Amino acid sequence: xxxxxxxxxxxxxxxxxxxxxxxxxxxxxxxxxxxxxxxxxxxxxxxxxxxxxxxxxxxxxxxxxxxxxxxxxxxxxxxxxxxxxxxxxxxxxxxxxxxxxxxxxxxxxxxxxxxxxxxxxxxxxxxxxxxxxxxxxxxxxxxxxxxxxxxxxxxxxxxxxxxxxxxxxxxxxxxxxxxxxxxxxxxxxxxxxxxxxxxxxxxxxxxxxxxxxxxxxxxxxxxxxxxxxxxxxxxxxxxxxxxxxxxxxxxxxxxxxxxxxxxxxxx
Amino acid sequence: xxxxxxxxxxxxxxxxxxxxxxxxxxxxxxxxxxxxxxxxxxxxxxxxxxxxxxxxxxxxxxxxxxxxxxxxxxxxxxxxxxxxxxxxxxxxxxxxxxxxxxxxxxxxxxxxxxxxxxxxxxxxxxxxxxxxxxxxxxxxxxxxxxxxxxxxxxxxxxxxxxxxxxxxxxxxxxxxxxxxxxxxxxxxxxxxxxxxxxxxxxxxxxxxxxxxxxxxxxxxxxxxxxxxxxxxxxxxxxxxxxxxxxxxxxxxxxxxxxxxxxxxxxxxxxxxxxxxxxxxxxxxxxxxxxxx
Numbered sequence: 001x002x003x004x005x006x007x008x009x010x011x012x013x014x015x016x017x018x019x020x021x022x023x024x025x026x027x028x029x030x031x032x033x034x035x036x037x038x039x040x041x042x043x044x045x046x047x048x049x050x051x052x053x054x055x056x057x058x059x060x061x062x063x064x065x066x067x068x069x070x071x072x073x074x075x076x077x078x079x080x081x082x083x084x085x086x087x088x089x090x091x092x093x094x095x096x097x098x099x100x101x102x103x104x105x106x107x108x109x110x111x112x113x114x115x116x117x118x119x120x121x122x123x124x125x126x127x128x129x130x131x132x133x134x135x136x137x138x139x140x141x142x143x144x145x146x147x148x149x150x151x152x153x154x155x156x157x158x159x160x161x162x163x164x165x166x167x168x169x170x171x172x173x174x175x176x177x178x179x180x181x182x183x184x185x186x187x188x189x190x191x192x193x194x195x196x197x198x199x200x201x202x203x204x205x206x207x208x209x210x211x212x213x214x215x216x217x218x219x220x221x222x223x224x225x226x227x228x229x230x231x232x233x234x235x236x237x238x239x240x241x242x243x244x245x246x247x248x249x250x251x252x253x254x255x256x257x258x259x260x261x262x263x264x265x266x267x
Numbered sequence: 268x269x270x271x272x273x274x275x276x277x278x279x280x281x282x283x284x285x286x287x288x289x290x291x292x293x294x295x296x297x298x299x300x301x302x303x304x305x306x307x308x309x310x311x312x313x314x315x316x317x318x319x320x321x322x323x324x325x326x327x328x329x330x331x332x333x334x335x336x337x338x339x340x341x342x343x344x345x346x347x348x349x350x351x352x353x354x355x356x357x358x359x360x361x362x363x364x365x366x367x368x369x370x371x372x373x374x375x376x377x378x379x380x381x382x383x384x385x386x387x388x389x390x391x392x393x394x395x396x397x398x399x400x401x402x403x404x405x406x407x408x409x410x411x412x413x414x415x416x417x418x419x420x421x422x423x424x425x426x427x428x429x430x431x432x433x434x435x436x437x438x439x440x441x442x443x444x445x446x447x448x449x450x451x452x453x454x455x456x457x458x459x460x461x462x463x464x465x466x467x468x469x470x471x472x473x474x475x476x477x478x479x480x481x482x483x484x485x486x487x488x489x490x491x492x493x494x495x496x497x498x499x500x501x502x503x504x505x506x507x508x509x510x511x512x513x514x515x516x517x518x519x520x521x522x523x524x525x526x527x528x529x530x531x532x533x534x535x536x537x538x539x540x541x542x543x544x545x546x547x548x549x550x551x552x553x554x555x556x557x558x559x
Contacts, residue, residue: 056444056447056448059444081450082450082452082453085449086450090448090449090450091448093444093445093448097444097445097448098442099437099438099441100441100442101437101441102437102438102441106434107438109434110434110435110438110451111449112431113431113435113438113450114450116431116432116435117431154445157449158449161450
């Protein structure tokens, strides 16, 4: 294993309820201090990949049946979330899961669960520094915050844990385009200023590839394409399927698409 | 008028007692959505523990009190560890049935050890605690209940509002998967809530023991009174449990004083049904926050 690899997934298969296979032989590397994007259509297995890292498969009756996940010399496949989180891996779940009946600041304090009893004032300041809109809302119930504020809240909550590897599941879901841009800028800043390694699952391929260093494309539980983000963004297939742009650079209309010519599979 | 005040005071102190008992119940429901049917038995166990330590082992009262609380606290941990943890992931109804089983087991054990007779504690409350107000008399036990109850309600309020551990417990009640993703030790939170609940149960059991004497059947019957209290207040609201307790306590004593003593035990349940028809979540029950 190369020295600067933080997380290495070797050939894992994930099965839910002993019968439903979601991931088939997925391998990927996440290098230290990089942003790695994981793209793919719905049901491709992106979220499952994140959950197999963070240990959140277990409550959903899922299991890594083959392969290993190595994180800094630890084998963390099928580990409980309370162990994985204490190693510095924090997942921000899809769809913003705030603690609705806790105030914004209390929500942030839950992020200190992995290091209970240690001072957290500095981290709170850091979170408020990145997510300034939260300051004004700090004493109101999270259930009454707007979608954008909630996305900032759940990301801030994860930062409170001082993660070394942050797994973000669709941070742009249901947000206004300008806000998406702001969130992605913050993600980039966190990566550069804190040195946090990030793994980003996104539908917004364009945005995700712009801030990422490396990208993987998943389909049907397999990784079908990988490469530097710069190369992926130029890749004709990615352009056509994820960015909605034809190889010639013009926006494609459905009129010109000859369906029988469309590539149905990768490779 | 004196009669009115006497009843008011009796009602308030009875209500406080119910509130304290309900607190333990709410704690477990809030963190794990389990209805604990062994509540009354936990109260009785705490009361008997205090009896053994104070009357039989002849320890100083304060030491016996704290040891009884500590013992119940550990018992809560043990119950969670050995009976409930194996059921994690099973359907809720199975866990609830398990608490019914626990109730029967504990009751049987206590009957086996202590028999069905009434036991009583040695007199230990100083005479000075009894307050006189014209002809209205507040017995020392009630004054002590007030003080102990206020102190503990304050402590719990503080614990849940400000301490990190309390916030983790509330986060689990709120959104368990999200709490897990942040590294909150969910099983530890469950264990903690059972332990705290058992401690609160013990406290209310001891107070009931001081007032009425301890008898397995009677103490566990009072545990059942917790149901109208918490349903009235809202199953998951600590403030609701306190207010619900006071309302039920007052209702009972006023019915007993002005209408008939026979009706006393029934009235809480009648009110319960009416409240459920008007406000199904209870007075302070959690109404889902929904943003449209």
